[in-house]
Amino acid sequence: xxxxxxxxxxxxVTAQEKQSITGKLIGEKNYEAIPxxxxxxxxxxxVTLVSRTSSDLNGEFKIGPVIKGSYRLExxxxxxxxxxxxxxxxxxxxxxxxIIYLQDTVYTLTGAIVEGERFKxxxxxxxxxxxxxKEMLDASYTGTDILKLVPGIQIDIMKNISLNxxxxxLIFVDGAExxxxxxxxxxxGQIDKVEVVNTPSSNYDGNITGxxxxxxxxxxxxxxxGKFYAEIPTSGSEMYIFPxxxxxxxxxxxxxxxxxxxxxxxxxxxxxxxxxxxxxxxTTEIISNQYVWQKNWSHKFHYxxxxxxxxxxxxxxxxxxxxxxxxxxxxxxxxxxxxxxxLWKARKEDTDMNTSTFYxxxxxxxxxxxxxxxxxxxxxxxxQAKNRTDYIYTGSEKNMADQTSCVKPEQKAISIxxxxxxxxxxxxxxxxxxxxxFRKLQDRSSDDFNYIEKILAIYGAVAYKKNKIDLSSGLRxxxxxxxxxxxxxxxxxxxxxxxxxxxxxxxxxxIQFSYKRTLRRPNLxxxxxxxxxxxxxSVYKGNxxxxxxxxSNISVEHSIRFNSNYLSSRLFYDNMTDxxxxxxxxxxxxxxxxxxNNMGTIHQYxxxxxGALKLGIVTVNPSLRLFNRYTSGNDLAKSYxxxxxxxxxxxxxxxxxxxxxxxxxxxxxxxxxxxxxxxQGNSFCDALYFLSLEKTFRKKMKAGIVSAIPFSKSxxxxxxxxxxxxxxxxxxxxxxxxxxxxxxxxxxxxLGSKKDRxxxxxxxxxxxxxxxx
Numbered sequence: 001x002x003x004x005x006x007x008x009x010x011x012x013v014t015a016q017e018k019q020s021i022t023g024k025l026i027g028e029k030n031y032e033a034i035p036x037x038x039x040x041x042x043x044x045x046x047v048t049l050v051s052r053t054s055s056d057l058n059g060e061f062k063i064g065p066v067i068k069g070s071y072r073l074e075x076x077x078x079x080x081x082x083x084x085x086x087x088x089x090x091x092x093x094x095x096x097x098x099i100i101y102l103q104d105t106v107y108t109l110t111g112a113i114v115e116g117e118r119f120k121x122x123x124x125x126x127x128x129x130x131x132x133x134k135e136m137l138d139a140s141y142t143g144t145d146i147l148k149l150v151p152g153i154q155i156d157i158m159k160n161i162s163l164n165x166x167x168x169x170l171i172f173v174d175g176a177e178x179x180x181x182x183x184x185x186x187x188x189g190q191i192d193k194v195e196v197v198n199t200p201s202s203n204y205d206g207n208i209t210g211x212x213x214x215x216x217x218x219x220x221x222x223x224x225x226g227k228f229y230a231e232i233p234t235s236g237s238e239m240y241i242f243p244x245x246x247x248x249x250x251x252x253x254x255x256x257x258x259x260x261x262x263x264x265x266x267x268x269x270x271x272x273x274x275x276x277x278x279x280x281x282x283t284t285e286i287i288s289n290q291y292v293w294q295k296n297w298s299h300k301f302h303y304x305x306x307x308x309x310x311x312x313x314x315x316x317x318x319x320x321x322x323x324x325x326x327x328x329x330x331x332x333x334x335x336x337x338x339x340x341x342x343l344w345k346a347r348k349e350d351t352d353m354n355t356s357t358f359y360x361x362x363x364x365x366x367x368x369x370x371x372x373x374x375x376x377x378x379x380x381x382x383x384q385a386k387n388r389t390d391y392i393y394t395g396s397e398k399n400m401a402d403q404t405s406c407v408k409p410e411q412k413a414i415s416i417x418x419x420x421x422x423x424x425x426x427x428x429x430x431x432x433x434x435x436x437x438f439r440k441l442q443d444r445s446s447d448d449f450n451y452i453e454k455i456l457a458i459y460g461a462v463a464y465k466k467n468k469i470d471l472s473s474g475l476r477x478x479x480x481x482x483x484x485x486x487x488x489x490x491x492x493x494x495x496x497x498x499x500x501x502x503x504x505x506x507x508x509x510x511i512q513f514s515y516k517r518t519l520r521r522p523n524l525x526x527x528x529x530x531x532x533x534x535x536x537x538s539v540y541k542g543n544x545x546x547x548x549x550x551x552s553n554i555s556v557e558h559s560i561r562f563n564s565n566y567l568s569s570r571l572f573y574d575n576m577t578d579x580x581x582x583x584x585x586x587x588x589x590x591x592x593x594x595x596x597n598n599m600g601t602i603h604q605y606x607x608x609x610x611g612a613l614k615l616g617i618v619t620v621n622p623s624l625r626l627f628n629r630y631t632s633g634n635d636l637a638k639s640y641x642x643x644x645x646x647x648x649x650x651x652x653x654x655x656x657x658x659x660x661x662x663x664x665x666x667x668x669x670x671x672x673x674x675x676x677x678x679x680q681g682n683s684f685c686d687a688l689y690f691l692s693l694e695k696t697f698r699k700k701m702k703a704g705i706v707s708a709i710p711f712s713k714s715x716x717x718x719x720x721x722x723x724x725x726x727x728x729x730x731x732x733x734x735x736x737x738x739x740x741x742x743x744x745x746x747x748x749x750x751l752g753s754k755k756d757r758x759x760x761x762x763x764x765x766x767x768x769x770x771x772x773x
Contacts, residue, residue, distance in 0.1 A: 020064030021087060022426065023097030024370050025055050025075060028311050033059030034102055037077035044070040044086065060426065064094075077102060099370045101311055121566035121612045123510045123559035126472065126500050127197045127213075128568065130612060135619045135657040136188070138665035138696060141229055141704070141746045142244060143186030143214060148669050148690075149655045150194050151610035151623040153212065156671070157688055157708060157717070158265070159184065159242065163210040164198065164608065165625060165651050165673075168520060170205070172213040181261035181300045181322075183214065185244035187227045187748050189699075192217045198570075199514040199555065202459040202474030202498045203419065203431060207520045209551070224249050227748035235738055239266040240708075255306040263298040268736040269328065275537070277586060277727045282339035286537050292330030292348060294735075299323055316362040327352045332391060334535050344400060344536050346391040354385040371423025383411040383524075391535070405532035408444035411524055413437065431474075432460035441524050449528050450485035451544060453521075461498070470502040478519070484544045492548070494519055508561040516553045522546040522580055526596045538592040540582075547598050551576045567611040572627075575603045581679055585640050586727055599642075599679040600634040604649070618658045625651040631679045641725040647677040663696040681722040681729075686715050692744075700748055707741040 021041065025034040035057045041050045041064075050071065055061045063073075068089045075083040080102035089095050121130045130150050140146045147153050147161065154162045161180050163169045171178050173186070197211040204211060225248050231241040246259035271290040276283065304318035327350035334344040360379035367373060388406040419433040437455040461474030476496040483489040500514040528542040552575045559568035578598040587593040606627020613620045629649050633642045654670045668691055675684035694704035709715050714734050722729040 019066050019068075019089060019092065020062050020094045021066065021071070021073070021089075021097055022060070022062045022094055023073075024099050025059040025061070025077070026099050026101050027080070028101040028103050033057070034077050034080065035059060037061075037075055037080075037102075039063055040074040040076075041066065042072045042074065044072050068092075073097060073100075075100060075102065096370070098368065099366075121559075121568075122561060123512065123557070123568060124470070124502065126199050126201060126502075126514070127195045128559070130194045130196065130566075132188070132191050132193060133619060135659045135665065138659055138663060139657045139667035139692070139694060140188040141694075141702060141744050143183040143188065143191060144180065146186075146188050146191055146214075147183065147194065147212070149621055149657065149667075150196065151612060151621045151653070152196060152198075152608075154651075154653055154671055157715075159263075161212070163196065163212060166209045168207055168209045168518075170200075170208050170211045172211065174216055175213065176318075181263075181298075182259070182302060184242060185227075185229075185246045185259040185261055185302075186214070186216075187246075187746075189748070190216045198557075199498070199500055199516045199553070201472065201500075202461045202476040202496065203433060205435075206457065206476055206478050206494065206496050206518055209516075209518055209553070223251075223751050225748075225750040227746065229746040230744070232743040232745065234740075234742055238268070238738060239264050240742065241265075253308040257305070258301070258303040260302070261298070261300040263296060263324070265294065265296040267294045268292075268738075269294045269330075270734045270736065271731070272734075273729065273731045275592060275727065275729045277590070279726060284336060284338040284340050286334065286336045288332070288334045288535055288537075290328070290330060290332045290348065292328040292332075295325065295327045295329065297325055312366040312368075314362075314364045317360070318362070319359045320357070322356040324354050324356075325352045326350075326354075328389075331394075332535065334537065336537070342397065342400075343395060344393070345395040346393050346403070349390045349392065351386065351388040351390075354383070354387075356383045357381070369423075371421065371429065373421045375417075375419045377415070377417045379415045381411075381413040381415075383409070385409050389532075391533075400536075403533045403536070405534075406445055407528065407530050407532070409524055409528065410442050410444055412440045427464055427466045429463040430460070431463075434458050441527065443528055443530060446530060449530065449544070451482065451527055452485075453480065453482045455480045468504040470504075471500070473497075473499040480521075480548075487544065490547075494548070494550070510559050512555075512557045512559075514553075514555050514557075518551045518553075520549040520551065520580070522548070522596070526580065537590075538594070539587075540594045541596070543596045546580060546596065547578050549576060549578050549580045549598070563614075565611070565613045567613070568609070570608040570610075571606075572608065573603070573605040575601070577601050579679060583637070583640065583680060584722060584729070585724075592727070592729070597636060598634065600637050601632045602629065602679065603632075604629040606649075617660070618656055621655045623653040625649075629677055631677055633679050637679055642680050645677050647675070647682070649676050650674040665694045665696075667692050667694070680724075681720050684719045684721075685717055686712075688715070694744075702744075702746045704744045705741055706744055709737065710740055713737050 025037050027034055035055055037055045039054065039061050040052050043050060050066060051063050053061055053063045066089060071087050071089065073085040073087060083100060083102055085097060085100060087095060087097060121128055132146065136146060136149050144155060144159055148155050152164055159180055160167065161171065171180065171183060191214055193215045195213040195215060197213065200208050200211050227246050229244045231243060233239050233241060241264050243262040244260060248257040269292050273288040275286040300320055300322040302320045304316065307315045309315065328348060329350055330348055332346045332348050336342055358381045360377065363376045365374050386408050391403040393400045393402050415437050417433065417435040419431065421431045423429050435457045439453040441451040443449040455478055457476060457478045459474065459476035461472060463472040478494045478496065481491045496517045496519065498516050500512065502510060502512045504510055526542050526546060527544050529544055531539055531541045533539055553572065555570055555572040557568055557570040579600055579602050580596065581599045582594045583597045583599060584592060584594045604627045606625065608625045610623040627649055628646065630646050632644045651673045656668045658666045670689040672687040673685065675682045688709065690706060690708050691710055692704055692706040694702055696702045714736050716732050716734055719732045
């Protein structure tokens with residue numbers, strides 16, 4: 001009997017000891033998870049320490065075993081105030097302490113310097129996180145400079161950003177969607193890490209192939225702070241500068257901010273085209289040269305406010321105003337010989353005025369239950385422009401007339417988005433949402449183009465994480481209805497699935513499998529049926545009947561960290577159907593006629609290698625994509641005798657930073673892409689590289705000298721070539737440099753402490769494709 005009582009008592013105690021206390025630690029200001037915090041569990045009766053543990057990377061903890069009774073949790077984390085919470089255990093199941101918010105605190109260390117080197121990158125479920133090192137900070141003046149040093153991200157000489165060869169990407173700052181202009185006004189010292197999303201989930205828009213999320217440091221400006229950045233040219237006749245400033249004022253629950261991005265690019269451009277047309281009887285050669293002065297300017301003003309109603313409720317207003325112009329003025333010569341013999345000379349005069357505005361309201365609410373939140377985003381984006389080109393004939397022949405092309409595009413877009421996130425247990429998360437887009441496109445110079453598009457998207461994703469396994473899948477359904485006034489109406493339903501499986505082989509090695517289906521809709525200028533004239537022998541026309549282009553991607557990636565270094569290798573396969581592109585042919589009038597159409601299918605497969613490596617005093621970030629690209633024309637392309645083609649394509653990038661004494665840094669950035677075959681024709685450009693030397697003064701002022709392509713005075717920014725059954729064409733656009741270098745200068749100040757800023761999304765709008773460089 002004694003033995004039975006003992007066994008029963010032991011069994012009861014054992015059952016009680018299986019109970020645990022769970023919870024999650026969140027920063028009260030930035031709402032980010034707090035990892036590696038210490039959690040202690042004490043009895044309230046005699047202050048006995050029962051157990052201790054620490055939070056994981058997601059800020060979650062589980063402490064035990066415990067029996068029924070009253071306890072006190074004590075949480076301690078570096079940079080946060082000590083927190084206490086009392087818990088009564090009255091049942092036999094685990095007890096959830098819920099979300100515990102920790103307040104920031106500041107410690108002043110005197111006479112101590114702590115130096116260390118963080119590891120460069122790590123791979124997670126759908127993203128790779130690159131951590132900002134001191135060398136990267138020393139070599140950078142703006143957020144754009146930081147991105148140049150991240151493997152896989154390419155930034156051309158006009159600051160356009162692409163990821164893995166695609167510009168159909170989103171850029172975020174702390175989860176808030178921004179554009180490249182906003183990134184350029186960020187101070188490098190604000191940035192903690194950069195997340196590169198190669199396979200976006202179903203919560204992203206259907207046309208997105210990748211995303212970049214810049215995570216700022218937890219401590220933000222509180223009080224009055226700002227930064228000024230200037231680029232100083234060394235040539236009086238040419239200009240290539242991108243000045244910025246940002247100002248911020250934070251007080252209690254309110255944060256006000258404004259910033260500016262400028263772009264002034266005045267350069268000599270030479271565009272040359274060689275064309276040849278033949279039939280059974282005659283051959284005609286056409287040589288065209290445009291010697292023009294490129295005048296690109298843009299002034300973009302951002303402004304907004306954040307307001308924290310409570311730790312659970314946030315509100316944001318954000319807006320920008322952006323006037324800009326891109327004009328080519330100069331002389332044009334077109335020489336035709338063979339069956340046609342004449343010389344056409346003209347003075348080219350561009351009138352290009354564009355205005356883009358954006359307004360958004362954002363609200364976020366965190367529920368008391370852990371992992372539950374809802375977000376609402378309403379935005380309005382407007383674009384209006386006048387794009388006119390006049391060719392004023394200056395030759396001697398009397399039968400030649402002036403030529404004019406003019407469009408007055410206008411676009412109005414409204415977007416409403418609601419996202420909801422819920423946690424189903426400790427290992428399972430569910431996210432879902434709905435988004436509605438309305439776009440009205442028109443050409444105010446013509447009654448033939450009034451286009452309305454409505455898109456409704458419903459999406460959801462499930463994520464499961466347990467031990468070494470991280471699994472997520474989702475589906476996005478987009479229903480679109482488009483209508484061209486007095487012409488046609490189209491309706492389409494697209495299903496865009498997504499799946500990702502990540503397995504942690506060891507603490508430093510990961511392998512990931514992913515699948516993603518996306519689509520790309522045509523933009524305003526591709527849809528507009530207006531016929532524009534480029535010279536006496538060529539015309540261009542859009543197509544309102546275009547269908548969206550669909551894409552599928554499958555990839556497997558392996559990543560490894562070693563000795564504070566990072567290296568990843570990736571195999572991928574891409575398939576694109578209904579590819580949107582220009583179809584060039586010789587029309588009935590004998591002109592080179594380019595019309596936008598759905599052209600067929602492209603598929604490509606290959607490998608990608610990227611890394612972040614430390615070699616002595618030099619940090620090297622290489623990136624390389626090598627793939628086979630196959631094109632297959634549809635019936636329309638085949639009717640113009642366009643052949644299926646294959647090409648081996650290389651896309652490469654390399655950045656290197658060397659740090660020296662006295663806060664002196666030298667950096668090198670290199671990019672090269674081999675010619676890429678489209679369904680019709682190839683496109684190419686020259687290699688691009690930058691050399692720079694910087695010096696930092698007391699962490700507030702930085703000065704440097706930069707040279708773009710220092711060993712060449714001419715750069716081919718864009719080229720194309722066609723070789724068809726009855727014609728061929730070869731085009732190159734060159735920019736001429738007379739200045740070998742320019743200076744950079746930045747200064748930042750802070751007259752207060754720190755405060756957080758709220759994240760929200762914004763909508764993009766179609767702009768006129770850039771001309772020239």
